[in-house]
Amino acid sequence: MRWTNALINTLRETPKEAETISHKLMLKAGLILKLASGIYDFLPLGWKSVSKVINIIREEMNKAGAQEVLMPVLSPAELWKETGRWDLYGKEMMRIKDRNDNEFALGPTHEEIITDIVRRQINSYRQLPVNLYQIQVKFRDEIRPRFGVMRAREFIMKDAYSFDKNEQEAQKSYRIMFETYNRICKRIGFKFRAVEADTGAIGGTSSAEFMVLADTGEETIIYCPNCDYAANVEKAIGVVDAIGGDAGEKLEKIYTPNIKTVEELAAFVKMKPEDTAKTILYIADGKMYGVMMRGDREINEIKLKNAIGAIDLRLATPEEIESKTHAPVGFAGPINLKEKGIILLIDKTVENMKSLVCGGNEKDYHYIGVMRGRDFKEDKVVDVIKIKAGDGCSKCGSKLKEQKGIEVGHVFFLGTKYSKSMNATFLDEQGKSQYFVMGCYGIGVTRIVAAAIEQNYDENGIIWPVSIAPYEVSIIPVNIKYKEGYEFAEKIYSQLKEKGIDVILDDRDCSPGVKFKDSDLIGFPVKVIIGEKNFKDGKVEIKIRKDGKVKLVDSNKALNEVINTINELKNDFLHN
Numbered sequence: 001m002r003w004t005n006a007l008i009n010t011l012r013e014t015p016k017e018a019e020t021i022s023h024k025l026m027l028k029a030g031l032i033l034k035l036a037s038g039i040y041d042f043l044p045l046g047w048k049s050v051s052k053v054i055n056i057i058r059e060e061m062n063k064a065g066a067q068e069v070l071m072p073v074l075s076p077a078e079l080w081k082e083t084g085r086w087d088l089y090g091k092e093m094m095r096i097k098d099r100n101d102n103e104f105a106l107g108p109t110h111e112e113i114i115t116d117i118v119r120r121q122i123n124s125y126r127q128l129p130v131n132l133y134q135i136q137v138k139f140r141d142e143i144r145p146r147f148g149v150m151r152a153r154e155f156i157m158k159d160a161y162s163f164d165k166n167e168q169e170a171q172k173s174y175r176i177m178f179e180t181y182n183r184i185c186k187r188i189g190f191k192f193r194a195v196e197a198d199t200g201a202i203g204g205t206s207s208a209e210f211m212v213l214a215d216t217g218e219e220t221i222i223y224c225p226n227c228d229y230a231a232n233v234e235k236a237i238g239v240v241d242a243i244g245g246d247a248g249e250k251l252e253k254i255y256t257p258n259i260k261t262v263e264e265l266a267a268f269v270k271m272k273p274e275d276t277a278k279t280i281l282y283i284a285d286g287k288m289y290g291v292m293m294r295g296d297r298e299i300n301e302i303k304l305k306n307a308i309g310a311i312d313l314r315l316a317t318p319e320e321i322e323s324k325t326h327a328p329v330g331f332a333g334p335i336n337l338k339e340k341g342i343i344l345l346i347d348k349t350v351e352n353m354k355s356l357v358c359g360g361n362e363k364d365y366h367y368i369g370v371m372r373g374r375d376f377k378e379d380k381v382v383d384v385i386k387i388k389a390g391d392g393c394s395k396c397g398s399k400l401k402e403q404k405g406i407e408v409g410h411v412f413f414l415g416t417k418y419s420k421s422m423n424a425t426f427l428d429e430q431g432k433s434q435y436f437v438m439g440c441y442g443i444g445v446t447r448i449v450a451a452a453i454e455q456n457y458d459e460n461g462i463i464w465p466v467s468i469a470p471y472e473v474s475i476i477p478v479n480i481k482y483k484e485g486y487e488f489a490e491k492i493y494s495q496l497k498e499k500g501i502d503v504i505l506d507d508r509d510c511s512p513g514v515k516f517k518d519s520d521l522i523g524f525p526v527k528v529i530i531g532e533k534n535f536k537d538g539k540v541e542i543k544i545r546k547d548g549k550v551k552l553v554d555s556n557k558a559l560n561e562v563i564n565t566i567n568e569l570k571n572d573f574l575h576n
């Protein structure tokens with residue numbers, strides 16, 4: 001491509017609405033253009049990267065034996081009603097009506113549609129296994145679309161669904177996809193981690209997320225530096241040191257005016273935060289729960305939701321708390337809580353406490369010397385606190401660590417959740433009707449592009465992994481009026497194209513500074529710089545975006561040097 005023929009508009013100013021690095025740089029480098037909140041045009045440069053991501057995914061999926069299909073964006077409400085998700089999905093699902101008042105969803109995911117295809121197309125175990133995938137736009141009406149294409153309302157995903165005759169076979173299909181996702185992430189050049197994940201709204205029994213490691217990531221990953229344990233913080237388990245829990249044995253109700261926080265309370269009673277326990281009141285599916293944990297720890301609401309088996313979980317409102325406990329927010333405690341009709345759950349951290357300080361269920365009062373069993377009895381012990389760096393690995397005991405990540409892929413073992421609710425069956429070897437055992441596997445295609453930028457950038461712009469760079473090489477004749485230099489630029493441009501290198505020739509008649517700035521901002525991995533002085537000495541410069549290294553090479557060896565440099569960069573990204 002010649003720059004003068006390309007639609008490339010870089011911006012000098014950083015757009016104000018952009019909060020994250022990738023959002024800023026994608027707008028600034030002219031990869032995307034905002035059309036409406038959470039909805040973006042992909043301009044030629046941006047679409048080239050997306051297309052490269054799609055090619056890698058498609059190649060790896062095909063290699064894994066999956067078959068590509070295309071399902072409609074519009075899916076009839078009836079299918080979603082079969083699984084109950086028409087109601088469960090809530091406002092995130094975009095819905096429309098046609099002229100005859102028929103309801104449709106703009107697909108946020110396609111389990112229902114694929115299960116319908118398979119129940120109509122497959123009736124014998126002989127046709128199994130099958131893994132079908134598509135690369136398609138998806139819609140989610142985010143409460144607050146932000147971060148550009150990272151959390152957009154319309155985005156591109158690859159979603160795949162496997163169907164097997166039994167659980168054992170389905171686990172094999174799941175493993176194949178797990179490995180395929182590993183390969184996809186490696187080919188793109190990501191530093192990433194596959195972690196145990198919560199199954200969330202999609203449901204199922206086991207799942208893993210593929211996290212691109214980036215300090216700007218929204219997700220927290222808990223991992224063990226010593227063994228292979230890694231999990232999303234939402235799901236992470238760990239061994240919490242049994243510290244504290246020594247608050248005397250004599251039960252006393254004490255006056256604690258103006259005490260708001262655990263730290264203030266601990267200081268007031270001259271104990272440590274880990275000698276206290278806090279009780280947080282929740283409403284889960286209409287019932288009130290008191291959830292008690294050691295004072296120095298935080299709750300993980302997803303673990304709590306799973307522990308209760310709740311569909312809907314939220315904090316109780318101040319009004320609900322007052323009417324039920326007769327005390328304002330902040331004074332809840334376990335004593336006599338059950339008598340108030342509140343279900344009492346205690347976290348494992350409380351199980352280990354000999355005695356503790358807790359709320360008195362009365363304004364400005366707390367208890368000290370509270371003993372479990374003697375002074376209160378829980379309904380159930382649960383594991384609901386957030387695991388953090390420093391807790392012990394439950395596999396090997398080493399101290400866990402934390403890092404930030406961006407989720408780009410998710411693999412789920414679904415089992416028969418969807419085939420049962422949609423009555424999707426086949427006949428097995430004995431002629432008996434069986435439910436398909438399913439898995440589903442998503443990758444955020446447009447999100448991968450943003451994640452690649454979050455992981456690879458500097459103050460000058462994007463540093464693309466070669467695998468998905470809009471162009472691998474930019475050729476910069478510093479001054480196009482210098483005839484010999486420009487002729488050489490044209491020549492090497494044609495030669496690189498012939499060799500299958502994706503190359504752009506910056507044939508603009510503008511200052512070198514603008515050319516270098518744009519090339520760095522867009523982040524082409526390799527620059528070939530043809531300057532008058534060097535070229536008269538028979539030399540050109542090859543500059544690597546990633547580390548700024550410059551090689552001065554003989555112009556007649558430049559072609560091979562560029563090709564070698566690209567290959568080296570590909571390897572670098574593969575092994576980082």
Ligand SMILES: [Zn+2]
Binds near residue numbers: 226393
């Ligand atoms: Zn470990």
